[in-house]
Amino acid sequence: MSVLIEVEGLGKTFHDTSARLGPRRPPVRAVDGVSFQVMRGEVLAVVGESGCGKSTLGRLLLHLIEPSEGRVVIDGQDMSTMGAAARRQMRRQVQMVFQDPFGSLSPRRSIADIVAEPLDAFGLSGSRRARRETVADLLRMVGLPAAYMDRKPRQFSGGQRQRIGIARAISVDPSFIVADEPVSALDVSIQAQIINLMQDLQREKGFAYLFIAHDLAVVRHIADRVAVMYLGRIVEIGGKDQVYGAPHHPYTEALLSAAPEARPGRRSGRIVLQGDVPSPSRVPSGCAFRTRCPLATELCARETPPLVEVEPGRLAACHFASAFPITRRRNAA
Amino acid sequence: MTDTSGLLDPELDAMAEREAIAPAPTMWQTVRHEVFHRPATRIALAVVVIFVLVAAFAPWIAPYDPLQQSFLAINQTPNAAHWLGTDQFGRDVLSRLIHGSRNSLIFGLLSPVFAAVIGTTLGVSAGYFGGVVDRVVSRVIDMLMAFPELLLAILVAAALGGSFWNIVIVLTVAFTPGFARVARASTLAVKQEPYVEAAMAAGVRTPVIIARHVVPNILAPIVVLMTLWSASSIRIEATLSFLGIGTQPPNPSWGNIIRDGLNNMFATQWPILSGGLAITVVVLSISLIGDAVRDVLDPEAG
Structure with a gap:
């Protein structure tokens, strides 16, 4: 499998450019230093709570939004250095499926x-x-x-x-399709049909997906690899079974524990996160997740944990990535 | 709101599947169906067409020379010789009305159409591209809007003189800001629609996006504005004529006929009545057509 999409240090900061008087709102850091690769014919799912920057990431890949930094290389060609005409030609390779099935089709x-x-x-x-x-x-x-x-x-x-x-x-x-929460606006009964359709088409045509979702169950069905985002950063990325089986980041762990379990009694303990996601205009120092993390220490406030390989093909951004999984540990204790 | 019956009927779906792929309905079929199914619209269209024909063939239709005065026949009420009577100079009101329709209709249609084209272009550019384009266009619009259109007309007429084309230009300039404003605001709203982003993502060129997705979706308010301004423009032409800048007497225009008749109101009311009625009927018809066109342009209402 060859690399189709290469994303390096992609970031986007939105500034308040309104013409009104008075103090400007602080800039919003929607996507921050995101790097990953998508192989040909691979399904990479991006999950995270609303406001974590996953939709912005999808639009940055297509250059529907101009990135503040970093670059997107599609099939060996750098989108950011391309002229407008070449970029338009690139769009033939990269298409998008939108979240809103009503708004995204012109009524006329x-x-x-x-x-x-x-x-x-x-x-x-x-x-x-x-x-x-x-x-x-x-x-x-x-x-x-x-x-x-x-x-x-x-x-x-x-x-x-x-x-x-x-x-x-x-x-x-196209060789790559960004699907921005394609089923989240649909009835649950229809979701499975659409997911199956998207999967069948992908297998038949062999294109790759960046599949954005906030629903872990949906992702589990279609994804080859999963990237978990929190406040504009990737906190964990790896093969689907790796990430779902044994998360190496407390946020992933919490997301997984929040997903409904089909078999009652199988659940080993739910981690309930306290508080809300901090505003992306005031990202906490160090590890962005520390304000809600059950494992947070003074180290987390001081140093941003880098996204490092914890297993082959598996990266996590947590100072305590090796101490996982928490649930199992807690149950043992 | 929407009719979804039948969509989930498997039998109907099967029928639809077996059905051969029919050719796409042509534009003309759609327009004919949408516009002409209402009788009021058909009548309005007929009225406008008749008026246009009358204006085009005025010299052959008018029973008298509109400028010919007759001391023997002043202030007549309608009779067999003069169907709408005569004015204070003994000129045939019907003939003046028929000849006057040329000036009035041209003013009433030309300036709003020009203004709509220019104003929409400016407004859409400002709304779609934003930034410097938006700032420049918006400031110019604000400046023009500070002047009442009549004052603007008098200013230009004073500077350039009161020829026919000058008046058309003046009215066009005066109406343009209104269209630009409406077009800009609507464009800002349409630009946010996901289908515009979808078109960008699909690789559609910017001019095509504007022509295919933006303009059709902002056309409804523009068309309504155009019908409103066409009434105003007939009225303003009348005012300008009164001030000696518009159609010069003794040449007739509808506004002119009313102005002349006003001074002579107690001798005969027929010039005022006929001129006023002509303006009313045309403006009403244009408005009705405008409404029908707007309904066609509104995808949710059709």
Whole structure:
């Protein structure tokens, strides 16, 4: 497997640029020094609470938002040094599925126009007839009748709209798709269908996903690797089974313990985090998680724990990464 | 709100699947269906078309020369020879109305259309690109808005003289800020829509995004504004004519006919009545068409 996406030290700080009078709001550090790789055909899931910067990260990868620092290398080409025209060509390789199935489809355009939009943008749609054939194929691929193509988005349900959004993303045969919480706006009963569809398409076409989610159960099904984010930083990243089986960061541990367990009595003890996520405009010194961490010491306030390899292919940013897992330890005690 | 019945019906879905892929409905079919299913709109459209035809063929339709005075026939009430009577100089009111429609309609349609095109361009650029473009455009708009359009018209007329095209330019300049304001505000709102971001992510070029996603979605308020201004512009032309800057007497325009008739109101009311009625009917028709167009442009209402 070759490296498809390489992210190095990616960061984004939002500044208050409003023209109003009075003091400016402090800058918001949405993403801070994020580095990772995505292999060809791999599914990397990014999880974290709302406001942890995971959606910003997805947009930075596509350069929909200009990064403050760091770089994104897609297929050996550095996005940040590219001109606007080259960057647009790059978008053929990198498509996106959005969270909001209602807002992300223009209410004015027909399904055919929406699905063919990336094709049209790159002049790949061919003749009027060829375009309709292509759209029909794409719609069938995502499980919608081809005859729906002249309808408007308002005639579809949330799940159907998300299928349309997926058809749009795969229309140009990209090698990488950023899926920004693609199922979190859907009914639970529909979520599984969409996840399965996305997985089937991924296996069939072999593209890679950056799959952003706040639901660990969803991620567990589709991901190859998992990155856990907290306040703009990656606190742990590794293979799905590694991270889920034995977390090496107290935040991951807490997230996992908060996920509902299907088999009652199996749970070994829930870690309830105290307080709220601190504001990303006032990130705590040292380890950002220390204000809510059950293991925090004076060291954590002083020094930011680096993201270091704790096992092959497995990185965690905690001074006590080796002392894990906590739950098991606590139960033993 | 939306009709979702049938979407979950497997039989219907199966039918839809078997159905051959029909060709896309053409633009014209959609427009015809959306615009013409209401009788009021059809009538309004017919009225505007008739007025335009009358204006175009005025010399052949008008029964008399609109400038020809007759001392023998002043202040007549409607009769077989003069269907709408005559004014204080014995000129045929109907003929003056028919010839006057040329000036009034051109003023009423031209300036708002020009202003809409220029104002929307400025407003969309300011709203979409933001930054320096936005600051410059917004300040210019604020400055222009400080002047009432009539004052602006008088200023320009004083500087350039009161020719036909000068008046069109003046009214265009006067109306532009309103369109720019509305376009800018709507663009700011539309730009936040996820489908605009989706288009960017899909790799669509910026001009195409603006043409395909921004402009169609801000067109509804622009069209309504255009119909409102077309009424104002007929009215302002009348005022300018009165001040000696608009259509010069003895040439007729609807505003002019009313102004002339006002001085002579107690001798005959027919010039005022007919001029006023003509303006009312045209403005009402334009507004009705504007409403219909707005409804077509509003995707949720269709």
